[in-house]
Amino acid sequence: MIKSLSTEDTLENAGLTEEEQLLFSNARPKPYEPYPIKAVEDFANWARANSLWILAFGTGCGAIELRPLMTARFDANRFGVAGRPTPRQSSVFVIGGYASVKTLKRIIRSYEQMQGPKFVIALGICPVNGGMYFDSYNTINQFDQYIPVDLYITGCMPRPEVLVAGIMELQKMIKQGRCDGANRYIENFDWYKANQKKVIKKWDMPDYNW
Amino acid sequence: MFEKLQRDFGVTGITELKPGMTTLKVNKDSAERLIRQLRDRHGYTHLNFIACIDYIEDGIFTLVYMLHNYDTKHTLSVHADISRDNAEMESIHNLWAQAWTYQRELREMYGIRFPGSPRLDEDFCLEGWDQIPPMRREFDTKKFSEERFGHREGRSSEEPREHMKVNLYPNRGGDEQ
DSSP: OOOOOOOOOOOOOSSSSSHHTTTSOOOOOOOOOOOOSHHHHHHHHHHHHHHOOEEEEOOOOOGHHHHHHHHHOOOOGGGGGGGEGGGGOOOOEESSSOOHHHHHHHHHHOOOSSSSSSSEEEESSSHHOOOOGTOOOSSSSSSSGTTTOSSSSSSSSOHHHHHHHHHHHHHHHHHTTTTOOOHHHHHHHHHHHHHHHHHHHOOOOOSOOO | HHHHHHHHOOOOOEEEEEEEEEEEEEOOOTHHHHHHHHHHSSSSOEEEEEEEETTTTEEEEEEEEEEEETTTTTTEEEEEEEESOOOOOOOTTOOOHHHHHHHHHHHHHHOOTTTTTTTTTTTSSSSTSSSSSSTTTOOOOOHHHHHHHHHOOOOOOOOHHHHHHHHGGGGTTTTOO
């Protein structure tokens, strides 16, 4: 059982029962600190950019675009992209289009379980402003209120070619060290958490899913 | 068959929508007996779906039970009206086990109660829903979406003629044609 010893800087985990609270860590996440030598950090970024492993979690209609991306015609393995079945092994989260509130809860859970450094690509128009679901009772309108987004690819639906272009753009951004979405999430953790709890009324998971 | 149903269950409004598809209306109280009879005696062994239509002007929900007969390739939709204020209907999960999933969904989306249906009050799609059921027509989904999920302004554009009148020629506001 891992429990933080200091009492101040811990999470409440108020959504869990007392019994469950013993099972989950209540420590706050810490931002990623780059290597002190810039050349080493650049080398690490180069390596990260060329092994983007996508979490195989289809969160909306856009997930259908990931299948042709992986197969022979578009062959994303050229860019070092591979699909991984678990968040623990993956570094890129592709939000495939709309996210309902029920899915958003699973997205948050998976995103927090991913090991850093991690990147988020938002696919389609729905994560930007709701798209055709702008007045839906169950679909969120602005995805970056809940999870920081590194790269948007708009369209409804974007073709796999655009997704390939987006992956190349993401690689360029990672090599330049501009993808700081995971750090933004941790630095503004309370703001993101408040937004998430505003829409997810049934919060029965820890505040940060280690 | 339909004459017998008219006699036994007071079925009204028998209309053939297209070849192989007929709709009929039945009273709420005899709907369950009618559906059981159709399944056991007349070969309508398949339940396609249960749906609900909200006639807010008349104050009723219309439940639609779509049944299918594999032998005659005939589809029958049974309509039953229930009151909107006291929305309650007899459960048919004893006839088809999958019916309780539909009933659970109707409970969540319209607030119709089906006494005896298993797991009826568990969350189905909407976890922790705290408003009136969202598919009822008095629920203002756009207003709710803007309050709960926010609204992002799109790009704005100006109509060129009006824009130039106001910004470039303020003293000559629209008097020349």
